[in-house]
Amino acid sequence: MPVLKSESLPIRTQNDIVAVRQATRTWAVQAGFSIVDQTKMVTAASELARNTLQYGRGGEVLMELLEEAGRRGLRLTFEDQGPGIPSLEMALTDGYTTGSGMGLGLSGSRRLVNEFHIESVVGSGTRVVIARWR
Amino acid sequence: MERIPILKMGAFLLVSIQVDMHDRLALTLQDDLTERITQTGAHGVLIDISSLEIVDSFIGRMLANIAAMARILDAHTVLVGMQPAVAITLVELGLSLPGVRTALNVEKGMRLLQQSLRRPGEAAAADADDVAGAAGAESPDARPEV
Amino acid sequence: MTNLASTKLPQVLQAREADILDRWLQEQLAATSLRSDLMNAAQLREQSREFLGLFGQAVGQGADTNIHSPQWRAAREMLAGVSQARGTLGFSPSETAMFVFSLKQPLFRALAEAYAGDAAGLSDAFWGATLVIDGLGLHTTEVYQKSRESVISRQQEEMLELSTPVVKLWDGILALPMIGTLDSARTQVVMESLLQRIVETGAEVAIIDITGVPTVDTLVAQHLLKTITAARLMGADCIISGIRPQIAATIVHLGVDLSAVITKATLADAFALALQRTGMYVARRPTTATGPSSAPARG
Numbered sequence: 001m002p003v004l005k006s007e008s009l010p011i012r013t014q015n016d017i018v019a020v021r022q023a024t025r026t027w028a029v030q031a032g033f034s035i036v037d038q039t040k041m042v043t044a045a046s047e048l049a050r051n052t053l054q055y056g057r058g059g060e061v062l063m064e065l066l067e068e069a070g071r072r073g074l075r076l077t078f079e080d081q082g083p084g085i086p087s088l089e090m091a092l093t094d095g096y097t098t099g100s101g102m103g104l105g106l107s108g109s110r111r112l113v114n115e116f117h118i119e120s121v122v123g124s125g126t127r128v129v130i131a132r133w134r
Numbered sequence: 135m136e137r138i139p140i141l142k143m144g145a146f147l148l149v150s151i152q153v154d155m156h157d158r159l160a161l162t163l164q165d166d167l168t169e170r171i172t173q174t175g176a177h178g179v180l181i182d183i184s185s186l187e188i189v190d191s192f193i194g195r196m197l198a199n200i201a202a203m204a205r206i207l208d209a210h211t212v213l214v215g216m217q218p219a220v221a222i223t224l225v226e227l228g229l230s231l232p233g234v235r236t237a238l239n240v241e242k243g244m245r246l247l248q249q250s251l252r253r254p255g256e257a258a259a260a261d262a263d264d265v266a267g268a269a270g271a272e273s274p275d276a277r278p279e280v
Numbered sequence: 281m282t283n284l285a286s287t288k289l290p291q292v293l294q295a296r297e298a299d300i301l302d303r304w305l306q307e308q309l310a311a312t313s314l315r316s317d318l319m320n321a322a323q324l325r326e327q328s329r330e331f332l333g334l335f336g337q338a339v340g341q342g343a344d345t346n347i348h349s350p351q352w353r354a355a356r357e358m359l360a361g362v363s364q365a366r367g368t369l370g371f372s373p374s375e376t377a378m379f380v381f382s383l384k385q386p387l388f389r390a391l392a393e394a395y396a397g398d399a400a401g402l403s404d405a406f407w408g409a410t411l412v413i414d415g416l417g418l419h420t421t422e423v424y425q426k427s428r429e430s431v432i433s434r435q436q437e438e439m440l441e442l443s444t445p446v447v448k449l450w451d452g453i454l455a456l457p458m459i460g461t462l463d464s465a466r467t468q469v470v471m472e473s474l475l476q477r478i479v480e481t482g483a484e485v486a487i488i489d490i491t492g493v494p495t496v497d498t499l500v501a502q503h504l505l506k507t508i509t510a511a512r513l514m515g516a517d518c519i520i521s522g523i524r525p526q527i528a529a530t531i532v533h534l535g536v537d538l539s540a541v542i543t544k545a546t547l548a549d550a551f552a553l554a555l556q557r558t559g560m561y562v563a564r565r566p567t568t569a570t571g572p573s574s575a576p577a578r579g
Contacts, residue, residue, distance in 0.1 A: 014157050017156060018155075021154060025187070042188050043223045047227075070422075108191060111228075112227065214515060217479070218472065218479055221475065222506070225510045225513070236514065238514060239482065242515065
């Protein structure tokens with residue numbers, strides 16, 4: 001599907017997480033999301049950015065503004081080369097945590113978006129893709 | 135280092151969070167508040183989040199922690215002004231902040247704190263009894279009913 | 281992705297445009313799907329001429345068979361206009377799409393003449409042209425669908441606003457009487473507007489009355505619960521009233537936990553509780569001429 005614009009942001013420091021939130025808000029507005037949908041997307045981005053920083057030991061997010069059949073969407077791809085998640089099934093259930101509180105982040109974020117994909121290889125890294133449509 | 139200002143208003147402390155906080159700032163606030171409560175002997179903390187457009191799980195847990203720590207230090211916490219979109223998102227995330235009292239705005243929050251001040255030394259018990267936001271705390275029907 | 285520029289399509293379109301247009305019009309006027317009641321021959325000619333012109337331009341600019349590429353933009357936009365205009369006139373989406381598809385015949389004949397004897401070249405060129413025309417024809421259908429969807433969603437919003445007004449019962453007390461079957465989407469929208477009204481009016485109590493709701497499923501029950509939790513986070517309490525016996529049974533059956541929710545059998549009971557919560561009581565006016573009125577008084 002057509003990508004109207006894309007940009008990559010680093011996630012290496014705590015301030016980067018704030019930057020990701022703000023960029024997501026701006027792009028969500030451009031995608032024409034309602035306030036509630038904007039907030040959901042920004043919150044999901046915050047959760048995943050934090051995961052990338054704390055668990056993934058830093059990485060980046062690729063932001064893409066999409067358009068298909070006149071409807072706009074926002075897709076964020078979080079990627080890190082961290083330790084990877086050994087048990088995705090468990091990580092995606094509420095309450096699971098390795099002490100960094102990640103359990104809540106992943107499963108909660110999934111409920112906030114329309115599309116959610118996660119790939120993770122132990123020792124190699126993790127990629128999470130989320131998308132929301134107007 | 136930047137900090138979020140904490141104001142003293144009589145027996146209460148007032149915090150108004152107006153910036154998009156990074157994690158470290160949030161943790162600093164947590165520490166600062168608990169210190170000020172002890173320093174001033176305040177019996178109430180009002181946290182105004184009417185300017186916050188996003189509360190994620192980290193900030194949510196921080197707010198719940200503040201309330202819990204304040205309770206141990208014998209102070210009531212009231213969270214005011216949560217925006218509808220933020221509330222809806224927090225609930226969807228699975229965070230309902232049990233044990234944190236809430237009010238629609240600073241004025242109502244103050245009233246709530248003042249009422250709870252009539253029962254000093256009972257912060258923990260009072261929180262268990264009160265339903266969030268109920269202004270009629272004196273009425274016998276203050277319990278949730280089914 | 282067929283490269284149209286390497287075929288004879290660009291030359292054919294440039295050299296034989298008038299010819300193709302005439303034949304195309306003949307095709308359309310002879311077709312059974314012609315709606316001469318909705319559009320006359322002159323208008324049809326104008327529309328066809330404009331589209332063919334843009335089609336030729338795009339091919340001349342080196343466009344390939346991907347109709348989403350920038351060279352096809354003018355043609356796509358023109359067709360979007362055609363789709364909307366024809367839709368308003370009363371054309372069905374198929375009829376509008378046929379407008380585009382019917383270009384194939386005259387185009388094929390012109391290409392066949394240009395490729396006399398070269399079957400391979402002809403089939404390449406025609407395949408490329410077919411891909412484009414198919415894509416553009418489908419585009420008109422998509423535009424039609426989108427505009428219908430936006431009409432429907434606008435109507436739904438209007439109906440929603442009319443059917444679930446948020447009512448102020450008293451200072452600080454709102455009521456939301458819900459009528460009819462609740463579906464997940466409707467419940468969500470209504471709940472969002474309730475929370476918004478709570479902020480706007482500073483109401484501490486909201487009564488959600490479901491007397492007029494015949495059934496409730498798990499999703500709706502969950503939305504109700506989420507709304508109540510969200511309202512609590514904001515500093516307001518919700519009371520659910522008017523739960524019919526069947527709904528109570530469904531809720532228990534579904535295992536939805538309402539133990540933390542305040543429920544009352546009737547709206548009247550809920551209102552009484554709400555008054556109490558906001559520190560009010562109702563007193564009967566004494567029989568003497570002067571004295572306190574029976575309006576809710578501060579207590």
